[in-house]
Amino acid sequence: MIATMDESDLSSEEQLSEYKALLDTHIMRPDLDTDGILCIYQQMFLLYASSRRDHEVKKLYEASSFLQTFVVTNDNVNNYAPAILRVVNTYLMLKDFNNASHLINKIQPYFSLNDISDLNKYSFQMFSGQLYIMTGKYKDGMTSFRLALKLIKNSSELSDEDRKNKVARVNQYIGNTYWELGDYKNAIKQYQINESIGNLNNIAFSQLKLSEWERALDTATAASKEAQRLGNNLYWAYANNITARAKHQLGKTVEAVQIIKKSISILKKWNHAVETIEALVALAEFHIHLDQWEAAEISMREANQYLIDTGTTIELDENFYKTSFLIEEKKNNYKEALEFYKQMLEIKEDKFELLQKQISQRLMLDYELEIAQETMLRLEQENKLASIMLQNNESKNQLLISVIVGTSAVLLLLFYVYLREHKSKLEMSHLAMTDHLTGCPNRRHSLKQAKGMLSSPNDIENSLIIAILDVDNFKVVNDTYGHDVGDQVLQNLSSIIKAVLREDDVIGRYGGEEFILLLPNADEQEITRIFSRIQIALQNHVCEYNGEHMAMPLSVSMGAVIATDTPNSAEEQENSQLLDKIIKQADEKAYEAKEGGKNQLVCVTMSLRS
Structure with a gap:
């Protein structure tokens, strides 16, 4: 048996050193205490994770031949599972989804073959659910979370307090799933089941997303006070971060600057790189709003330097590139500004495609919920019918009639389910191809149509026009009247363009305030x-x-590019290369039109003859 140690007076580093010494001493002994060694690994994983040293957990696991070749039995599985699930959590934190999936698939058979504790089953379902959600499989993720919820509610192994805490955790993850899907109202409902300090922040952030500035401010203020009461500086920083954003939206930007600066210092102290960079970008936005461009540039420079110093690989969001673009544009560094603008548009496009997927997933979740409710209702009706038949001792003829009626009802329900599923698939297909704001084909679908036109016969010297249209001074509209009016302008513009195009012409939303026009069999006139x-x-x-x-x-x-001599039978790869070339040229000509005074058309003819 491995001797325990007194951890009360030891720092995390000292505890890790002691555990390493114990591991080195006991792992090579002939009378190997496997349960004891598993406990040591689990404690080391927890210590590394608590100080956000996830790479150390990964390194320790992958270097351990003991864990890699461990033989799982019914006697040791409940000690093995917590250690391995801790590693799964590490892979999720590092966004190493392939290794997380591999490890979950590796340990899954043990949960059906052995006597696993309810707590381990719960943890397995929770980590499986997180993996599903993080890889976009929302339906499977929600199923795992609900299985975890059922396990905990029915378990006799937990105290009432433990059960309450774990139920609250599952509900929080279900709330996070709704949040990921952009369904902030349902997310708030889940978070309100247990209004802990963490959930108060989640509610406030959701209210920000819903543009409910006053509510977000009230909730974040309550979260800040609760964090102070608990002495939790990190949650206090999160709450104040939200408070600052809400105050900025309510016209109190000077106050917002002072509040968010305090949050940044605490987030840095805790090495929360993503949140620190996001807060620095928000600070730069506040400074720009106050016309403090030098201060804004300092904040963005600090964000970039922090990114380099921490060596953190994170996905920078649209606001990062938008703020960088505005600063470079203000300095008249148009080349650098253009690069940031392009990166911002790419993220907008990815964001829109993600939104389409999220809406599709929400449609499917709602659809499945309705089907489940309909099935439950049908089963209740069948049970009532069976009960009545037994009580009244119906004759065989009556039973036969009831069976026929019941079978007919089931067939009708199945047909209804088929129609609903078919309709849902059509809706999801339409969403995947359409820009939600203007109703035009989205960028991906427009490019697909353009490829089709390139390979189709064209009459006027085999010509095809591809044009990029950009709204002049659109930023002024957004800044002066707000984004709602900006959205209305884009909707109006798309309607105007549709009205002047020919029947076979296509208009698509290319990104931001840009549209793409496809005109087969057209010339410069x-x-x-x-x-x-x-x-x-x-x-x-x-x-x-x-x-x-x-x-x-x-x-x-x-x-506009007037592409002549379009090939009628080009291969897929050749068409893609030609289209890239045409669009790049159209983009450059649109830029020329802007630089040349705006409100004008610049055309170029391009022969595609090889």
Whole structure:
């Protein structure tokens, strides 16, 4: 048996040193105490994880031949499972989903063959659920979380307090899933089941996403007070981060700057790299709003340096590139500004595609919930029918009639389920191809159509026009009237363009305030006519603002490539290369139109003859 040690007066590093010494001493002994060694590994994993040293957990596990070749039995499985599940959690934290999935698949058979404790089954379902959610399999993730919830509620192994805490944890993860899907209202409902300090912050952040600034401020203030009461500086920093963002939206940006600075210092102390960088970007946004461009640049420089110093690999969000773009544009560094702008558009496109997937997943979850409810209702009705038949001792003929009626009802229900599923699939297919704001084909679907046009016969010298249209001074519209009006402008513009295009022409949302136009069998005269009609319509553009219709003349810049000699039977790869070349040229011409004074069309002819 491995001797225990007194941890009360030891630091984390001292405890780790002691555990390493115990491991080195006992792992080579002939009378190997496997349970004791498993406990040591588990304690070391916990110590590393508590100081956010996930790479050390991974390194320790992958270097351990003891754990890699461990023979699992019914006697030791309940000591083996917690150690391995801790490693699974580490892989999830590192976003190493392949290794996390491999390890879950490796230990899954043990949960059906051995007498596993309810606590280990619960942990397995929770980590499986997190893996599903993090890899976009929301339905499977929710199923795992609900299985975990059922296990804990029915378990006799836990105290009431432990059960309450674990139920709250599952509900929090279900809330996080709704949050990932952008369903913030349902997320709030889950978080409100147990309003802990962590959930108060989650509720406040969800309210921010719903633009409920006053509510977010009230909830974040309550979370901040609770964190102070508990002496939890980290949760206090999270709460104040949300408080600052809410105050900024409510026009109290000067206060927001002071509040978020305090949060940043605490987040740095705790080595929370992602949250620190996000807070520094928010601080830069606040400074820009106050016209403090030098301070904004300092904040962004600090964010970049922090990213380098910590060696953290994180996915930078749209706000990071947008803020960097605005600063470089202000300094007249147009080349650097353009690079940041392009990166911002790429993230917007990825974000939109993710949104489409999320909406599809939400549709499927709602659909399955309805089917489950309908099935439960049908079973209840069948049970009632069976009960009545038994009580009244119905004759065989009556039984036969009931069976026929019941079978018919089941067949009708199955047909209804088929129709609902078919409708759901059609809706999801449409969502995957359509821009949710304008109703136009999205970027991916527009490019797919363009490839089809390239390989189709075209009459006018085999010509095809591909144009990029960009709204002039769109940022001024957003900054002056708000993003709701900006969205309305894009919707109006798409309607105007659709009205002037021919039947076979296509307009697609390319990204941000950019649209792509596809005109088969068209020449320069045709694209000039279309652009002129768009100009006239935009001069008389009217938009709703503060409940009133307001004149808002607009202009657009357009770059168009008249592609001639289009190949009729090009291969897929060749078509993709040609399309990339055409769009790059159209993009450059749109930029020329902007630089040349805006509100104009710049055309170029490109022969695609090989």
